Amino acid sequence: NAASGTMRQLDASVVRERDLSFFAFDVQHASRRFEGDRESLMWLSSLSIPVIPKLVTATTATQIIEAIENIGQQREHLPFGIDGAVIKIDSMAIRERMGETVKYPRWALAYKYPPEQKDTKILDIQAQVGRTGRITPLAILEPVILAGTTVQRATLHNQAYIDQLDVRIGDSVRVEKAGDIIPQVIFVNPDKRPEGTVPYRLPEHCPRCGSQTEYTGDGADLFCINADCPAQLIGHLVYFASKDAMDIDGLGEKAALALTESGYVHSIADLYTLWEKREALIKSGIVGREKGVDNLLAAIEASKAQPTERLLTGLGIPLVGRQTARALLKTFPDLHLLQEADEMTLSAVRDIGPVTAREIKNWFSLQASQNLLSRLEASGLQLTHEIKDDNQRLSGSRYVITGTLESMTREEAKEALEALGAQVSGSVSAKTTAVIIGENPGSKAARAYELQVPVMDEEAFLEFLQAEQGGEER
Numbered sequence: 001n002a003a004s005g006t007m008r009q010l011d012a013s014v015v016r017e018r019d020l021s022f023f024a025f026d027v028q029h030a031s032r033r034f035e036g037d038r039e040s041l042m043w044l045s046s047l048s049i050p051v052i053p054k055l056v057t058a059t060t061a062t063q064i065i066e067a068i069e070n071i072g073q074q075r076e077h078l079p080f081g082i083d084g085a086v087i088k089i090d091s092m093a094i095r096e097r098m099g100e101t102v103k104y105p106r107w108a109l110a111y112k113y114p115p116e117q118k119d120t121k122i123l124d125i126q127a128q129v130g131r132t133g134r135i136t137p138l139a140i141l142e143p144v145i146l147a148g149t150t151v152q153r154a155t156l157h158n159q160a161y162i163d164q165l166d167v168r169i170g171d172s173v174r175v176e177k178a179g180d181i182i183p184q185v186i187f188v189n190p191d192k193r194p195e196g197t198v199p200y201r202l203p204e205h206c207p208r209c210g211s212q213t214e215y216t217g218d219g220a221d222l223f224c225i226n227a228d229c230p231a232q233l234i235g236h237l238v239y240f241a242s243k244d245a246m247d248i249d250g251l252g253e254k255a256a257l258a259l260t261e262s263g264y265v266h267s268i269a270d271l272y273t274l275w276e277k278r279e280a281l282i283k284s285g286i287v288g289r290e291k292g293v294d295n296l297l298a299a300i301e302a303s304k305a306q307p308t309e310r311l312l313t314g315l316g317i318p319l320v321g322r323q324t325a326r327a328l329l330k331t332f333p334d335l336h337l338l339q340e341a342d343e344m345t346l347s348a349v350r351d352i353g354p355v356t357a358r359e360i361k362n363w364f365s366l367q368a369s370q371n372l373l374s375r376l377e378a379s380g381l382q383l384t385h386e387i388k389d390d391n392q393r394l395s396g397s398r399y400v401i402t403g404t405l406e407s408m409t410r411e412e413a414k415e416a417l418e419a420l421g422a423q424v425s426g427s428v429s430a431k432t433t434a435v436i437i438g439e440n441p442g443s444k445a446a447r448a449y450e451l452q453v454p455v456m457d458e459e460a461f462l463e464f465l466q467a468e469q470g471g472e473e474r
Contacts, residue, residue, distance in 0.1 A: 003020060007020075022050065023050050024044050024049050025051075025052055027040040036091055037088055038090055054071055068087075075113065076116075082113075084112040085111050086108055094107065117176045117186070118151075119172065119173070120151075120173060121142045121170070121171070121172050122169055122185075123142060124169055131235025131236075132235050133225065134221050135203070135207075135222040135223065136155060136156075138153055138156065139156050146176070146183065147177050154184050155182060155185075158221055162200055163199075166190075167200060168200055169197065170194045172189040173185045174189070202222050206226060206231075208224070208230055209226050209230060226366065228368050228372070230260075237256040237259070238251070241256075241314075245313045246311065247306065250296040264281065264286075267372060269371075272375075273379070274297060275301070304379065308329055308335065317359060317360055318359040319355065319359050326418065327351045327352060328360075329385040331349045335383040335384075338360070339370070339373070341360075343357045344357075346360055392421030394422035395421035395422070396421070397421075397423070398423045398425050399422050399423070399432070399433055400424070400426070400436070400444055401414060401436045402437055402441040402442050403437050403441035403445070404440055406458060413461070428447040432453045436455075437456065437458075
């Protein structure tokens with residue numbers, strides 16, 4: 001995670017400070033041919049390119065197993081973290097004959113080491129509120145060295161997990177890092193349990209804002225249902241401003257964090273009164289100087305013209321994404337009408353099940369939600385959906401888009417298909433109607449050919465789209 005984040009970092013000074021280094025694992029393309037993998041890595045090393053340091057050649061299964069075990073025993077002493085070892089065919093000729101699938105080469109296997117485990121004690125259990133409102137139990141531990149780092153906290157996932165292990169404050173427990181990354185409690189030793197411990201229950205009220213908490217979705221996770229809860233405000237702001245919602249350029253996580261921590265924004269609705277604080281924002285520099293502030297304020301102002309389906313999506317109602325918002329607005333073209341609908345009426349809407357209906361009703365019943373809608377309407381946002389003569393000729397069909405399109409973005413292509421009633425998925429299956437393939441497509445194109453799913457290049461897609469939008473007979 002740290003490496004990938006560093007590679008995406010735009011500030012060169014930050015990248016320099018992190019002192020990122022790498023080991024070359026495999027030569028993908030070169031100006032010369034190699035007989036084997038080891039030869040190619042030695043060539044890289046001769047060019048002063050660092051290669052994987054623990055390179056072992058084995059010719060029998062016994063030697064392979066011994067090499068894996070030896071590397072595993074040295075894990076704690078390596079100057080970098082590893083979670084496994086890779087066994088590769090050395091001969092390039094054999095590799096070529098073995099080939100590869102869409103997802104992985106047939107000439108290599110990865111062996112994952114079991115995560116390291118340590119015993120410690122739970123000092124406390126705290127309920128933390130995430131940026132989506134999800135309340136997660138966190139075990140506070142006696143410090144223990146695990147996989148090279150000092151661990152003092154571990155996730156307990158949810159109430160069901162706590163009940164399953166019967167985790168209590170004061171318990172002696174065993175912890176490991178899931179995927180060698182996230183510490184978690186995996187075992188409770190009841191024989192060492194002190195007297196007077198009691199079963200732990202997650203709170204009925206949010207530990208940050210005091211609002212009521214509820215189990216939503218499949219009932220596994222507990223959420224704070226207050227739309228303006230300070231703990232989840234940053235997440236709400238980022239999602240509200242995202243491409244799928246109000247598309248407010250410049251309002252990312254960094255800007256949202258700065259605006260909330262500096263006290264400029266306490267609610268989504270506060271975005272639309274930020275212009276009143278323009279001079280103070282410029283002076284503070286938390287979102288840039290004059291040009292940066294003006295660009296952000298202009299993007300916020302422009303978002304007032306976004307269609308109601310984007311606003312409904314951006315409100316962050318659990319289980320309500322863009323597709324669900326569009327379905328709701330066909331029946332309830334005004335958010336005031338949607339607010340008044342009961343669960344039975346909501347459940348009758350196509351693609352809206354009883355669980356989603358309950359989430360919608362719960363959200364609109366909150367006073368904080370009603371106040372938010374009133375403020376957004378007063379600021380000039382569109383709460384009424386413009387009803388058009390919908391052409392739903394592609395209703396029931398599923399499409400996948402892969403690669404880069406020249407004439408439009410993939411998001412624009414997705415919106416064009418959805419406007420015709422189609423569903424746009426992120427994965428190819430036997431139920432996919434067709435795959436639209438642009439330049440430099442990924443593995444989805446290969447998957448389409450493998451499943452014999454129809455494919456369209458950009459030219460064919462544009463002709464298809466024009467015909468469907470014009471209502472021509474197929």
